[in-house]
Amino acid sequence: MHKYWGKKPFNEISKFIERYTSENEVVLDSFCGSGVTLIEALRANRKCIGVDLNPIAMLISKVSMTAVDVSLVKNTFTEIQHKLKSTINSLYETKINGENTLVTHTIWQNDQPVEVWYATSASKKKIREGLPIDITMSRSPSLKAKWYPDTPMFENSRINITKDERVSDLFTPRALVGLSYLLYEIKTIEDEKIRNIFLLTLSGTLSQASNLVFVIRERKKNGISQSKAEVGSWVIGYWIPREHFEINVWNCFENRYKRVLKGIGEINEIFGDKDDAYIAKHARLINGTATALPIDEDSVDYVFIDPPHANRILYLEQSLMWNAWLQLDKDINWDSEIIVSEAKERKNKNAENYTALLSRAFSEIKRVLKPNKVFSMAFNCLDDNTWIETLRLFTKYGFVLCNIEPLVYSATSVIQDNRKNALKTDFVLSFINTEREDLKEIVFNNDKDLLEERIVTILKDHPEHEVYNVMNALFEETMPSGYIFKPSYIVKKCAELM
Ligand SMILES: C[S@@+](CC[C@H](N)C(=O)[O-])C[C@H]1O[C@@H](n2cnc3c(N)ncnc32)[C@H](O)[C@@H]1O
Numbered sequence: 001m002h003k004y005w006g007k008k009p010f011n012e013i014s015k016f017i018e019r020y021t022s023e024n025e026v027v028l029d030s031f032c033g034s035g036v037t038l039i040e041a042l043r044a045n046r047k048c049i050g051v052d053l054n055p056i057a058m059l060i061s062k063v064s065m066t067a068v069d070v071s072l073v074k075n076t077f078t079e080i081q082h083k084l085k086s087t088i089n090s091l092y093e094t095k096i097n098g099e100n101t102l103v104t105h106t107i108w109q110n111d112q113p114v115e116v117w118y119a120t121s122a123s124k125k126k127i128r129e130g131l132p133i134d135i136t137m138s139r140s141p142s143l144k145a146k147w148y149p150d151t152p153m154f155e156n157s158r159i160n161i162t163k164d165e166r167v168s169d170l171f172t173p174r175a176l177v178g179l180s181y182l183l184y185e186i187k188t189i190e191d192e193k194i195r196n197i198f199l200l201t202l203s204g205t206l207s208q209a210s211n212l213v214f215v216i217r218e219r220k221k222n223g224i225s226q227s228k229a230e231v232g233s234w235v236i237g238y239w240i241p242r243e244h245f246e247i248n249v250w251n252c253f254e255n256r257y258k259r260v261l262k263g264i265g266e267i268n269e270i271f272g273d274k275d276d277a278y279i280a281k282h283a284r285l286i287n288g289t290a291t292a293l294p295i296d297e298d299s300v301d302y303v304f305i306d307p308p309h310a311n312r313i314l315y316l317e318q319s320l321m322w323n324a325w326l327q328l329d330k331d332i333n334w335d336s337e338i339i340v341s342e343a344k345e346r347k348n349k350n351a352e353n354y355t356a357l358l359s360r361a362f363s364e365i366k367r368v369l370k371p372n373k374v375f376s377m378a379f380n381c382l383d384d385n386t387w388i389e390t391l392r393l394f395t396k397y398g399f400v401l402c403n404i405e406p407l408v409y410s411a412t413s414v415i416q417d418n419r420k421n422a423l424k425t426d427f428v429l430s431f432i433n434t435e436r437e438d439l440k441e442i443v444f445n446n447d448k449d450l451l452e453e454r455i456v457t458i459l460k461d462h463p464e465h466e467v468y469n470v471m472n473a474l475f476e477e478t479m480p481s482g483y484i485f486k487p488s489y490i491v492k493k494c495a496e497l498m
Contacts, residue, residue, distance in 0.1 A: 001263035002060050002204045004034035005236065005313045008306055008378060008426075012407050014040040016304055016428065020374040021046055025301035028368065030290035030361060031338075033315075035061025037304050042283060043270055049295060051286040053337055055328035056203065056319050058287045063196050065279055067271040068264060076194050077257055080185055088178045088250040091141050094133050101126075106134055106246040107215055107229060113138070114243075115229065138174045138246060145173070146180040149324035153238070154317055154343035160239040161317075161343075167324040170210045170238060178249030179209060183325065201253065201260045203322045207234035209252040210321070213245040236318065289336040291360035295368045303365050306378040306426070310354060310386050311340035355389050359396070366397040369433045375399055378407055380426040384444070384486045391442040391484070398439065399431035404476050427475065445483040448493070454485075455493055467494045 013036055017027055023045045029037035032050030034057055041048035042065060050061055092103040096118070104125070105117040113130025120126060150168040153161045168176060182202050189195040207213070214232040231245055271279070286294060290307070308315055316323075316337050323329040334346070338357045341349040365375055381387055394401070407426040445451075451474075458473045459465060465473075471490050478484050 001064070001260050002034070002056075002200050003207070004057065004060055005315065005318065006306060006308075007034050008036045009407065010036050010040055013037055013304065014044060016376055016430070017041055017044050017046060017302065020376070020430070021302045026299065028295070028300045028303045028365075029305055030293060030303070030365065031305045031307045032061060032285075033057045033306070035064050037306075038283060038285075039065055039270070042274070042279070047282045049284045049286065049300070051288055051290055051293060053287070053289055053333055054315055054319055054323070055287055055332065056322045056326065057315075058285055059196060059200060059203075059326070059328070061285055063200050064263075064267060065271060065283055066193055066196075066276070067268045067274065068193050068197065070261070070264060070268065072191065072194055073197060073261065073264060076189060076198065077261075080182070080198070081254075084181055084185055085250055087143070088181060089248070091137065091143065091174050091177060092248050094137060096128065102248075103134070103137070104248045104251060105231065106130065106138065107243065108211070108246060109243045138172045141174040141177045143177050143181075145177045146184045148176045148180040148183070149327070149329075151320065151324040151329060153320055154341075154345050156314070156317060156341065156343040158311075158342050159237040159314060159317060165238075167321055170212060170240070170321060172211065172246050175209050175211075175246065175249055179206070179325070182249070182253055197260065197264065199326050201257050203326055204260065205249070205253045205256045206321055206325055208247055208256070209249045210234070211240045211244050211246065212238065213247060214241040215243045215245060236313070238321070289333060290338070291336055291357055291364060293364045293368055297367045298370045300368045301370060301373050303369055303373075303375040304378075305361075305365070305376075307358060307361065308337075308339050309379070309381045310351065310383060311342065312381075314339060314341055314343075317341065317343060351385070355393075358390070359393055362393045362397050362399075366399075366433065371433055371435065373433050374402065374430050375433055376403075376428050376430040378426040378428050382487045382491070384488050387484065387487060388442065388444060391479075394429075394431050395439045395441050398434045398436045400434050400436065400439065401429065401479060402432050403430040404428070404479055406472050427472070429479075440482055442479065443483050444486050445478065446486070446489075448489065451485045451489060451493055452497070455490070455497055459497065467491055467498070470494055 017040055021027060024047060026047045027041040028049045030051040032038055032052045035050055038048040038050040038061060052058055089102055094101055099120055101118040101120050103116055103118045106113050107115040113134035116128050116130055116134055118126055148168055150166045153165050153167060155161055155163045186198040186202055189198060212234045216230040216232045218228050316332060316334060320329060338354055339349055340351055340354050369375055405428055407428050454474060455470055458470050474485055474490060
């Protein structure tokens with residue numbers, strides 16, 4: 001229904017919930033993101049509490065756990081279609097050789113329209129060269145935009161945000177008109193559940209309606225690019241390619257709606273037998289910070305978290321396009337985000353701040369989790385210090401390791417770290433909440449000969465292993481003995497030995 005980075009495989013999470021809790025017990029995820037843990041907890045008849053700093057994550061979670069009358073959704077879409085389809089399409093209509101045409105896609109190259117795909121009454125897809133009229137239609141649309149966000153973004157070259165760039169700069173003036181009309185209409189929907197669904201539909205439309213959609217050019221075998229273009233899709237970052245698509249806003253919205261409708265079917269299958277009163281009683285969503293939980297002490301039976309991994313995904317910065325359009329950005333608590341960011345205006349978001357806030361989040365978990373209950377954390381990181389610092393937090397708060405196992409993704413996914421040697425599985429580290437104060441800190445073992453010996457043994461049994469499998473095996477083996485080998489050493493040694 002909606003993209004969110006870091007979504008976890010649901011079937012894997014339910015395994016942990018069922019292992020560590022019984023029916024009606026309370027599961028907490030204080031970094032709940034799009035709510036996978038919560039949905040799995042409810043599905044297994046547990047109670048759940050989800051906390052996240054990111055407002056769009058809250059909306060995704062909320063919609064994902066609410067069954068809804070599909071006919072109401074369909075009727076609302078028909079109404080929106082009736083009111084806006086022809087208005088929005090009028091921004092893309094022009095006469096070519098006396099024939100009425102509707103532009104579906106414009107390919108911009110260095111700010112010039114170079115290729116236009118359009119439909120006529122006789123054909124769904126025709127292609128022509130860009131014309132001066134395409135510039136006029138896109139830059140000086142015939143309708144005035146209603147409200148749209150011109151929120152400033154944090155300059156950050158890592159996610160391609162330049163100085164003084166604003167959310168509105170990601171769109172053409174024509175796209176801003178279409179999207180602003182949709183937002184205006186959606187906000188008039190009275191029924192909150194239905195309104196939320198369409199807000200999410202609009203938010204999910206934004207990337208495909210923006211200038212972030214790159215052009216995929218087929219390549220001939222000899223490397224010379226062919227003229228045939230295909231539509232790419234936004235993955236991450238705010239990079240506006242020199243050659244990008246501008247897609248008809250109505251089509252983007254309608255396509256997204258079809259996907260949302262499919263998602264609603266799935267939600268209804270899961271939650272059809274649980275009415276709103278049941279969900280209200282069993283699920284609590286808190287748009288707040290994991291570092292200060294409004295939750296009673298010793299009231300939670302199991303914690304499963306998947307916190308941000310240092311600087312890998314800048315959740316709030318990446319979500320600003322969504323939050324700004326839905327006007328959810330006003331009260332964002334940027335300071336509490338547990339993140340390492342290179343943004344110039346977020347200089348305090350460094351490794352120290354990350355560890356300090358994560359430590360506070362751990363102390364909150366310690367406070368709310370009942371004694372002798374389990375705390376699991378998904379973890380995927382290659383940085384030596386992040387590993388050891390995180391492991392030390394567990395020790396600091398008396399959490400004793402009871403299980404370590406990989407979290408398997410069913411398919412390769414953009415949310416995973418696909419860098420060379422990246423850990424292709426997350427680990428789930430599970431710990432028992434004890435009052436022990438004598439726990440020894442986990443330390444690095446720098447014995448390179450021992451490391452080599454271990455890797456050789458692992459590879460002897462599993463010659464097909466990749467670096468990440470070796471790392472999995474090593475962590476599983478060594479952590480219970482109170483040490484780990486540095487991930488950077490493991491990667492280096494593997495490179496020598498494999
Ligand atoms: C790896 S994602 C979680 C994804 C989630 N497991 C899912 O399935 O969608 C980490 C989340 O931590 C949130 N976050 C960062 N700092 C936070 C804080 N101080 N309190 C609560 N949530 C925070 C981010 O907004 C992000 O949604």
